[in-house]
Amino acid sequence: MTLRDSTSMIALIFHTFCLGVDFFHCMKCNCCLGMKLTEHKCREKGLETNCPICCDFLFTSSAAVRALPCGHFMHSACFQAYTCSHYTCPICCKSLGDMAVYFGMLDALLAAEELPEEYRDRCQDILCNDCERKGRSQFHWLYHKCGSCGSYNTRVIKTDTADCSTPN
Secondary structure, three states, rough: OOOHHHHHHHHHHHHHHEEOOOEEOOOOOEEEEEEEHOOOOOOOOOOEOOOOOOOOOOOOOOOOOOEOOOOEEEHHHHHHHHHHOOEEOOOOEEEOOOOOHHHHHHHHHHHHHOOOOOOOOOEEEEEEOOOOOOOEEOOOOOOOOOOOOOOOOOEEEEEEEEOOOOOO
16 A cells, blocks of 8 residues: 555545535535635645745645645745744735735835835835735835735836826
């Protein structure tokens, strides 16, 4: 009996006794998920990949796995360690949670900051990692707010040299 066969046998026994009580099987993701995840973002065979942090194969891993809001997966322990210093998915760069408080703090910080005269009317074209829309933001060295969703989880795709009197 191979590791894959024994893992399948364990999964079958687990399905027989626990499915429908605490867990359900998502046919598209091809995995068992907790009942609180009945409305999740499906990714076909989403667990049949490596953890983006430790690179262990998730499907056969005995460690607890966490579904991220974007639909990707990683080990729960890896998530705990990773989120001590990061707030975005390591695969797609979407925010891992509600960032409203943090983004509000950035709004206050930028409102109190005064840019040098030569940069005040400049804008930059940005791509928002959260809503996936392109937009325009007032020039800054670090922070660029998305005009569509209010997120600062953005990246600069072009720095305009032309003046921009109204930020988007």
